[in-house]
Amino acid sequence: MFKVLVSDYISEAGIEILEKEAEVYFNHQLSREEFLDIVGDYDGIIIRSFTRLDKEALNKAEKLKVIGRAGTGYDNIDLEEASKKGVVVFNTPTGNTISAAEHTIALLLSLSRNIPQANNALHNGIWDRKKYNGTEVRDKTLGIIGLGRIGSYVAQFAQGLGMKVIANDPYLAPEKAENLNVPLLDFEEVLQKSDYISLHTPLTDETFHILSHKEFATMKDDVRVLNVARGKNLDTEALVAALKSGKVAGAGIDVFEEEPIDENHPYFKYSDKVVVTCHLGGTTTEAMDNVSIAAAEQVLSVLKNGGLPESPLNIFAINSKDMNKAKPYLKLINKLGNFLAHWKGHERIKNIEVEYGGEITEQQLKPFTTSLLKDILDPILDHRVNLVNAYLVAKERNISVKESYIDKPDGLNNIIKIKITTAQDEYSIAGTSLSIGHRVIEINGFRVDLNLNGKFLVANYQDRPGIIGKVGTILGDKNINIASMQVGRKKEQGQAIMLIQTDTKPSDEIMSQIKDELNLNELTFLEI
Helix, strand or coil, X not given: CEEEEECCCCCHHHHHHXXXXXXXXXXXXXXXXXXXXXXXXXXXXXXXXXXXXXXXXXXXXXXXXXXXXXXXXXXXXXXXXXXXXXXXXXXXXXXXXXXXXXXXXXXXXXXXXXXXXXHHHHHCCCCCCCCCCCCCCCCCEEEEECCCHHHHHHHHHHHHCCCEEEEECCCCCHHHHHHCCCCECCHHHHHHHCCEEEECCCCCCCCCCCECHHHHHHCCCXXXXXXXXXXXXXXXXXXXXXXXXXXXXXXXXXCCCCCCCCCXXXXXXXXXXXXXXXXXXXXXXXXXXXXXXXXXXXXXXXXXXXXXXXXXXXXXXXXXXXXXXXXXXXXXXXXXXXXXXXXXXXXXXXXXXXXXXXXXXXXXXXXXXXXXXXXXXXXXXXXXXXXXXXXXXXXHCCCXXXXXXXXXXXXXXXXXXXXXXXXXXXXXXXXXXXXXXXXXXXXXCEEEEEECCCEXXXXXXXXXXXXXXXXXXXXXXXXXXXXXXXXXXCCCCCEXXXXXXXXXXXXXXXXXXXXXXXXXXXXXXXXX
């Protein structure tokens, strides 16, 4: 019989499922030392956020075959180490979707009708109907930033209340929004038109402080803001300033930039305008049951049948005997994919095409294409994309995927060309793996030759004398050292592309200065 350790609290419903087919030890109060002493005896482990499965713990877990995370986050699991040891890792991200969506609506209504404030006043013997007069949500406009799983349910619930719903989600296929009867608009347009704004985005470099001073200034007066997503998506200082000025009429906040918060948090100065909860969005009896049952069922499936969990986080797709040959190409495709993701990932991707030439075609290509999808989509989507679910995620997003061969790879031993088609345009990149490293040899049809490693400025511009010198002068004046530079063009005075490798990241102000003074079509910073 399999042995399963449950070292964090899950609901009894999950324990009962496990006990039917496995020997279960359930103890959510183990010390670190106690956990390390016994972890080596178990085939499977179910955890939440408390247990740390780092390299030390995984080295002791000699029998371990599967780790189930009852919930979404998995920062406490060393995925790389688990993968090296052949341990399947999965989470259960959908189990608390309804709870988080309902909590959003609860905060929305609480803000609109001053329910917490009126409740507190009445408990203190104050009856003041005039002070706590509210506003109806019917016919008001709710702007949703991030129309993923939770955002979609929030949209449906809000429509049931008679609200008009609009959204911004650059990665969602328009037909999915149409099925929800939710218009997809530009980010600024959503800010300008909404009476309520609700955040439902993952935390990425792009979404960090996605609502800050500039965004609040763009919003309607007396707007109400909700955040049941990630604390650092919302700039606390900016929201406090908007509350103080009266620009924001109220805020419903479940997540914070630093948790837990204490009585000195600045939101508490505005208790008449701000409703706060202690990260309760996904915490209901039903959600706990859902994630516990899902984790238990999938752990047993992996142990009994070698099955794949619904939301795997690691599973590799290349046989170990082929790995040495595959490693250089996997690294190359990783860098090319990350380049595209950080360069054009903010645009909704419709098609991804990849061409292979040379020695790489001697191997099975699907693992490389799968890895490419993961590298392009993972940085920009609201749930983990991995080698198992990459094709499924692309299909769900209506992204078509095509792979083909290059008959004559220009004398190179290997070449990978990638083209993405977005709602705005087409973009391409090609590279090769050499003994000296991975090189970019073409971008958007322009021939270049650059080591694909480090910090880059990518500029598109109309070729004319003086551009290169002026860019170098501005960066030099700002103490930004240029490591290398490549320029590509197809004809004199035509469109050109410039890649500048720098030692440090230029500030936004420097980027704006370069783009504006030189009238560049585009200037982007990315790090590979």
